[in-house]
Amino acid sequence: MASNILEIQNLHKRFGAVEVLKGIDCAMKQGDVVCVIGSSGSGKTTMLRCINMLEDFSEGTIRIDDQDIGYEIRNGVRRRKSEKEIARQRALTGMAFQQFNLFPHMTATENIMLGLVKVKNMHRDQAHAIAEKWLDRVGLLERRDYYPGQLSGGQQQRVAIARAIAMSPKLMLFDEVTSALDPELVNEVLLVIKDLAREGMTMLLVTHEMRFAFEVSSRVIFMNQGRIGEEGDPREMFLNPKTERLAEFLKSSTFN
Amino acid sequence: MDFTLTQILHQLWIARIPIVQGLGVTMAAAALAIVAGSVLGVGVGLALTYGTRTLRWLTRAYTDFIRGTPVLVLVLASYYILGAAGVQLSPFQAGVLALAVFCSSHVGEIVRGALQAIPIGQIEAAKAIGLTFPQTFRYVLLPLAIRQVLPTWVNTAAEMVKASTLLSIIGVGDLLLASQEVISRTFMSLPFYFFAGFLYFTVNFAIEHFGRYVERKTQIPS
Amino acid sequence: MDYVLNFSVVWRSFDHLLGGLGLSLLLALGSILIGIVIGLVVSFALVSPSGIARRLAGLYVTVTRNTPLLVLVLFVYFALPDLGIRLGDIESFVATLAIYSGGYLAEVFRAGLLSVPKGLSEAGQAIGLKKMQIRLSIMMPIMFRNVLPALGSTVISLFKDTSLAAAIAVPELTFQARKINVESFRVVETWIVASLLYVCTCAVLAMIFRRVERHLAIPR
Numbered sequence: 001m002a003s004n005i006l007e008i009q010n011l012h013k014r015f016g017a018v019e020v021l022k023g024i025d026c027a028m029k030q031g032d033v034v035c036v037i038g039s040s041g042s043g044k045t046t047m048l049r050c051i052n053m054l055e056d057f058s059e060g061t062i063r064i065d066d067q068d069i070g071y072e073i074r075n076g077v078r079r080r081k082s083e084k085e086i087a088r089q090r091a092l093t094g095m096a097f098q099q100f101n102l103f104p105h106m107t108a109t110e111n112i113m114l115g116l117v118k119v120k121n122m123h124r125d126q127a128h129a130i131a132e133k134w135l136d137r138v139g140l141l142e143r144r145d146y147y148p149g150q151l152s153g154g155q156q157q158r159v160a161i162a163r164a165i166a167m168s169p170k171l172m173l174f175d176e177v178t179s180a181l182d183p184e185l186v187n188e189v190l191l192v193i194k195d196l197a198r199e200g201m202t203m204l205l206v207t208h209e210m211r212f213a214f215e216v217s218s219r220v221i222f223m224n225q226g227r228i229g230e231e232g233d234p235r236e237m238f239l240n241p242k243t244e245r246l247a248e249f250l251k252s253s254t255f256n
Numbered sequence: 257m258d259f260t261l262t263q264i265l266h267q268l269w270i271a272r273i274p275i276v277q278g279l280g281v282t283m284a285a286a287a288l289a290i291v292a293g294s295v296l297g298v299g300v301g302l303a304l305t306y307g308t309r310t311l312r313w314l315t316r317a318y319t320d321f322i323r324g325t326p327v328l329v330l331v332l333a334s335y336y337i338l339g340a341a342g343v344q345l346s347p348f349q350a351g352v353l354a355l356a357v358f359c360s361s362h363v364g365e366i367v368r369g370a371l372q373a374i375p376i377g378q379i380e381a382a383k384a385i386g387l388t389f390p391q392t393f394r395y396v397l398l399p400l401a402i403r404q405v406l407p408t409w410v411n412t413a414a415e416m417v418k419a420s421t422l423l424s425i426i427g428v429g430d431l432l433l434a435s436q437e438v439i440s441r442t443f444m445s446l447p448f449y450f451f452a453g454f455l456y457f458t459v460n461f462a463i464e465h466f467g468r469y470v471e472r473k474t475q476i477p478s
Numbered sequence: 479m480d481y482v483l484n485f486s487v488v489w490r491s492f493d494h495l496l497g498g499l500g501l502s503l504l505l506a507l508g509s510i511l512i513g514i515v516i517g518l519v520v521s522f523a524l525v526s527p528s529g530i531a532r533r534l535a536g537l538y539v540t541v542t543r544n545t546p547l548l549v550l551v552l553f554v555y556f557a558l559p560d561l562g563i564r565l566g567d568i569e570s571f572v573a574t575l576a577i578y579s580g581g582y583l584a585e586v587f588r589a590g591l592l593s594v595p596k597g598l599s600e601a602g603q604a605i606g607l608k609k610m611q612i613r614l615s616i617m618m619p620i621m622f623r624n625v626l627p628a629l630g631s632t633v634i635s636l637f638k639d640t641s642l643a644a645a646i647a648v649p650e651l652t653f654q655a656r657k658i659n660v661e662s663f664r665v666v667e668t669w670i671v672a673s674l675l676y677v678c679t680c681a682v683l684a685m686i687f688r689r690v691e692r693h694l695a696i697p698r
Contacts (some may be wrong), residue, residue, distance in 0.1 A: 003291035054380055084388060101381035105399045105476050114395060115385035149478025160381075167385055324663040324677030326641035327653055332659075332676045333669035340665040418546035425548075425645055434547060460544035 003066055003203045005030050005170055006051070010218045012059035020046050021057070022226040028171070031200045034236070035213035038223035039249060044206045047223070048173050051204070052093045064092045065170050067088055091119055094164030095173040098180050100156040104150040108135060108159045112166045118222050120167065134162040138192050154185030157194055165196070172196070174205040210253050214238055222246045264447045271438045276463040278434025279455060281348070286354045287419045293359020293416070294409070300360055301367025315364070320347060322361035327419045330354040351423035355416060362412050370404035371397060403474055410467030414460045421456070431455060488662045488671050491654075493532050498654035499675055505568070505650060506637040509575035513636070516576065517583025522613070524588045535584065548642055554648050571643045579636050586632055590625035591617065623694050628656075630687030634680050641676075650674060662681025 009057045011024040021062060028034055034066040036044045049055040051062055053070045064070040071091055073076055081089070102111050109131045116127035135141045148156050157177055163174050174193065178186045181192050190212050197203060207213055213220055214234045220250040222237065222245075229236055230246050239246040298308050303315040315326075322330070334354035338345050345353070374397055382392040424433035435452040488495075522636035523535035542550075554574040555567065565573065594617050603613035644653035659665055 052384055054383060062421050087383070087386050087388045093384075095379060095381075096385040097381060097384075099373075099375075101377035103378065103381070103396055103400075105403070117388070118391055118395065119386040135344060147477050149476060163385065274493060300693075321533060321673070321677055322680075324680040325673045326638040326652065326676060328641040328644065329655070329669065329673055329676060332652070333665075333673065336659050338664045339668060348507065414544070418544075421546040421548040422642075425529075432546075432552075437554075446560040449549065449553040449557040453545050453553060456546050457541060459546045461540070464544070 003029060004063075005032070005065060006045075007063040008060070010060040011047065011050060011057055011062065013043075013055065013057045013234045020226050021050070022078075024060070024226075024228060026221065026228070028039070028204065030202055031186075032219065033197045033201075033203045033217045034205070034219045034221060035217040036127065036204065036206045036221045036223060037208070037210070037213060037249070037253075038142060038229070041225075042223040043226040044223045045175055048095075048175055048206050049160070051173060051223070052090050052095055054095075056080070064089070065198050067092070069212075082113060087119075091115075091167060092169060093171045093173055094167055094169035095175065096157065096161045096164050096177045098176040100148070100153070100180075102156050102160055102163070104148050106153070107145045107147055108140060111215070112163045115163070129164050131162075134166045135159070137195075138162045139188075152185060153181045154188045157181065157185075157189045161192055161196075165201070170202065171175060172201055172203045174203065174207070176206050176208065178207070178209055208253070210238070210250070222249065224249075257423055259444055259447065264444060267438065267442045267444060268447075268451065271434075274434045274437065275431065278429060278431035281428065282417070282420050282430040282432075282456075283459075285348065285352050285355065285420045285428065286413075289355035289359050289420070290413050290416050292352070292356035294363050296356065296360035297363025298314065298367055300364025301371060303452075304364060304368040305371040319361045319364055323365075327355070327358050328422050328425070330358055331422045331426060340377055343414075346422070348427045348428045349426050355419055358414060359416055362415070363409065365407050366412065367401065368407045370401040373404060374400050403476070405475065406471050407467060410463060410470075412464060413467075414463045417456065417460055417463065483523075483667060484653065484664065485667050485671070486566045488658060488667045491658050491662075492671075494654045494658065495651060495672065495675060496567045498649060498651035500649040501648070503574055503641075503679070505575065505643055505648070505690065506633075507641075509579055510633055510636055512572070512576035513579030513583050516617035517587050520584035521587035521591055522581060524584060525591050537672070539581045539584050540638030542578050543585075547575070547578050549640055550578055550643060551642055556678060559618045567646050567648050568641075569639075571646060573646055575636065575639060578630070578639075581631050582636075583629075586625050586628045587621065587627065593624045595619045623691075623696065626687060626691045626694070630684065630691075633687070634683050637680065637683065654670045 006028040008024055008025065008026040010019050011026075012019065013021040024043075026034075026047075036047070036177070038044045042061060046055055046073055049063070050057045051069065057070070061071075068090065069092075070086060071080055073079070080086075102108075103114070106114065109128065112131035112134060113124070113127040116122045116130060119126060120127075132141060132144060135144050138161060140155060140158055140162070140192075141149060143155060143159075148159070151159065161174075161177070176192075178189055181189065186209070190209065193205070193212075194216055205213075205217075217234050219232065220234045220237050220245075221228055225246050230241065230243050237246065241250060300315055300319060303311050304319075307315065323475060331351050331354040334350045334357075335347060336351050338353075378396055378400070379392060382396050387395070421432045423430050424436065429434070432452055435448045439448045442448075510638050520535045520538060523531040524539070526535075527548055551571060551574045554565070555570040558565070558570075598616055598620070599612050602616050609616070640650055641652040643650050644656060647653065651672060659668040662668070
């Protein structure tokens with residue numbers, strides 16, 4: 001009986017007086033590919049960033065692989081875990097960002113090796129081999145000694161994805177990874193992600209690429225104003241939206 | 257007064273040892289001030305960027321006070337106050353202390369600017385792969401900040417060489433004081449003030465060029 | 479260490495300190511005004527199409543930026559008389575600081591000139607304006623707004639540099655403070671007060687510049 005890789009229960013997040021997440025529930029099994037769609041301000045990116053504690057959250061629980069993320073209850077009091085513990089937990093997930101965020105002073109290989117050597121305490125040779133393996137998987141082995149400044153946007157994003165996956169996370173998080181790319185560079189990144197999905201990687205993606213969400217995901221979540229508006233099979237949802245909000249959203253998006 | 261070139265060169269030769277020693281004192285004072293000031297300055301910069309509100313406020317007060325005060329006042333204050341307090345510091349040490357404090361306020365500002373210029377995505381990417389903050393600082397922030405800081409820091413180093421001349425006012429035997437002693441002996445004001453100026457100019461010019469060289473060498477290929 | 483803070487001594491001589499501060503400000507004003515004129519001329523030379531002008535201007539800037547101010551001050555006051563140029567202490571200092579500041583201000587203005595989009599001077603030429611008219615009516619107003627921040631910090635820096643006049647016995651603020659210090663042995667109090675006077679004046683100058691910046695800002 002496989003337990004859930006990701007379990008979110010009653011997630012709330014407040015920015016001062018504004019509540020951005022109003023009670024999110026979500027569960028993912030191993031191998032699930034879930035796309036989160038919605039208009040900006042719906043809270044989808046915030047939810048993603050709570051999972052690896054890039055954002056704190058005010059209420060609720062997030063569990064990855066049966067571990068409580070970020071907070072624990074001690075003596076009935078909800079307490080934020082220590083920075084060290086949170087850093088350790090972040091290695092359970094991998095994240096790819098909209099702005100890639102590759103370290104500009106390191107080559108592609110070094111970017112991938114940093115986490116392996118410093119967080120997973122791997123020997124440099126072993127880390128180097130893993131880095132090259134993943135660069136090869138994303139099709140960039142011959143650029144292994146290039147610096148981010150020498151790579152195109154699509155190439156940088158592929159390296160960034162390799163950097164995250166090389167850490168063997170239980171769950172991969174993708175935050176609008178194609179939104180900052182020129183249109184002709186989007187496809188090479190989507191191909192990499194489709195490939196990973198085929199191999200059974202558990203993935204949670206926030207995306208605007210509707211066609212991609214339709215083709216790749218086992219499930220789609222539509223978020224609206226901090227709540228989950230609709231959830232289900234992509235074919236069902238896109239062709240027969242049950243709520244008006246989703247219908248409106250799909251109409252104004254690039255899907256059709 | 258008219259001096260022939262031969263007379264001037266003759267006096268320069270006679271005075272060569274005090275002048276070279278003076279130059280040595282100048283370089284030593286500047287170097288010590290730069291090193292001590294930069295180390296302190298990095299601490300100041302870190303406090304301003306990552307410190308708690310109280311720490312930031314205190315550090316801000318420190319830098320604002322130091323930066324609003326002329327270097328000469330810092331040097332004189334250091335000289336007189338430490339003397340009166342019974343602290344056994346030579347004029348050289350008191351002067352270098354003042355210069356180091358001055359340097360730290362400038363370096364602190366530079367470091368703060370460089371750290372804050374690093375896009376926040378870098379810190380998030382480092383967090384995402386599980387690095388702790390000390391690790392993030394050491395492997396990501398520091399290397400990026402140093403490259404950003406380098407040109408301005410070299411400027412500050414040149415400023416310290418220029419500021420070292422103020423130590424002559426409290427009797428430290430630097431290049432300027434050594435030149436003044438020669439002048440008081442020989443009355444050759446024009447040649448020796450000119451020569452001193454020329455030496456200072458050369459040192460600073462060399463520092464500037466060295467800085468540009470280092471900048472080129474540490475550039476990230478793009 | 480038995481040292482009891484006693485500000486009354488300093489307080490009694492406070493008018494001397496204020497007088498010194500006034501002289502510091504006058505020295506700064508004189509030097510900076512002349513320096514601005516020099517700086518403007520040199521900055522135009524720095525961007526001029528003439529190679530000779532650029533090189534000469536560049537030499538001037540390099541020399542003034544790499545030579546310690548104290549050496550320049552002593553040179554003008556003590557060495558120039560050898561050439562027959564004998565200036566009083568105040569005139570000598572103002573001349574020196576003006577020449578020194580010219581180098582820094584030239585760099586500030588040069589950056590300002592470069593920040594003016596080239597197309598604007600071309601538009602001026604297209605309307606038929608002469609070079610000097612273009613400079614005065616188009617480039618300088620824009621350049622002026624753009625350089626205000628850098629100009630402000632340079633001016634404040636030059637104000638602090640007036641303290642070096644103490645080295646040739648000009649009775650400005652630092653000289654007065656040293657006098658009080660030496661006569662009264664109230665070391666800590668004297669220098670705290672002198673320092674505060676400088677810090678506050680710099681703060682006021684900074685505020686003035688910020689206000690001017692806001693006032694002149696082009697609405698967007």
